[in-house]
Amino acid sequence: MISDREKNIVVVAASWLETSTTIISCEDADLPLGYIGTTANAIKLVRALCYYTITKMTSSHSSSPSDLLYSTAKRICSQVLQLDNSIRFAGLANHMGSLISYELRKGLVPLLNEEELKSYTLKTVLRMKTREDYESKLGDVIYTFALYKKIKRATIPLDHPNLAALTVSFDMAADHEGIIIDKILPMIRREKLLTTAVEA
Template identity: 30%
Template sequence: MNYTKLCSLVSGLEPAIRGVFVYHFSGELLAGGMLEDVKSYLPNEEITKSIRNTISRWKSRESLYPFLGTGKYSITEYEKIKRITFLLETHVILVISMEVEVDHDLVIKKVLQLIKQKI
């Protein structure tokens, strides 16, 4: 999968997308970032903590896979943003940050189609 191309395509799905990132479970940023002219609400050290927490939650879900199947995505809505996390491959996640008014169901459907195509 071409992570850079995926990030670029996801960035264009909706004007209110703020950032698109691909991370390895080690915490390494593989591709993506904040969109041009968009400032993160989180300081850098909080971004690192947040990603570690996100990765930890995905790892904890793996124990459920034999019973429920592999996780596809999770969504969290805060007062200022929505964040959707998708499992791309074993130990690789896609994280999308967007404004709260975005129709997240539409974004989820489009992203799942892109993942299925293995861009």
């Protein structure tokens, strides 16, 4: 019997397959090769894909977010931007890797276009799901961080039935860790998007 976790991972993977063919070539460094590169995980992926196919054929689910979820996500993204002047971008994604809403700092010229942003978000959520394999030993992920030559970017996994992750980008000079720990995490806890606390 396929587990709920396998279902969750493959919904993201299948959504990715529908929007990108690069996963087949396995040449993109962003692809989760470590996850699907073993026989055991490949079998899990196939089993989960079968579940996804059946579910999709028998479901009338629409990929469009509800008005309530969209308005909530938009409000939270706006609040995140207001926490610090060095925050460039805030976006919220669902468990399928779809970008529900995002906000950019006023006057900012984005580095990624709309399609690139959606693709980046999808890959971010997929990578986040694969990290759950190690949480039983390492503890829950508080946030993940990537330092690029032009920006800093962090992803915070959420405890919410409809929202999977908050992605935030910062200016290079930003104290990203202080902003995340002291400003962003307390705010999203107040919004009931996060229940775990950072251990001292």
